[in-house]
Ligand code: SF4
C-alpha cells in the first residue's frame with residue numbers, strides 16, 4: 001500500500017492529478033491518501049518527482065513496534081480492569097493466537113493469489 005512521506009512531499013499536487021480515483025488530497029501542505037478508495041495502481045509512485053510516495057514494506061519495523069506496544073497496553077489494561085495479575089499473561093497468549101491467525105490468513109491469501117497469478121503467466 002502506498003503512503004506519503006510528509007517530510008519529503010512538497011505538496012506539488014502531481015500525484016493528485018495522476019490518481020485515477022481521486023483519492024489523494026492535500027492536508028497541512030502535504031499529500032495524503034484516502035486508502036479506502038485506493039486501487040493500488042501505482043501511478044502516484046511513478047509520478048512523484050520527489051520520491052515521496054513510499055512502499056508499505058518500508059513501514060514493517062514501525063508496524064511491528066506498534067503491534068508490540070499495542071499488546072503491552074492490552075496486557076496492562078487486562079491486569080488493571082480485571083484486577084488480577086494473571087490476566088496479563090492470559091492476554092499475551094490471546095494476542096499471540098491473534099497474530100498467528102493473522103499470519104495464517106496472510107499465508108492462505110498469498111497461496112490463492114499465487115494461483116491466480118499463474119493464470120497470467
Ligand atoms: S496507488 Fe493509484 S489509486 Fe492509490 S493513491 Fe496512488 S494513484 Fe491513487
Ligand code: SF4
Pocket residue numbers: 004008009010011012013014015016030031047048049050051052053
Ligand atoms: S507528487 Fe510527490 S511531492 Fe507532489 S504532492 Fe504528490 S507526494 Fe507530494
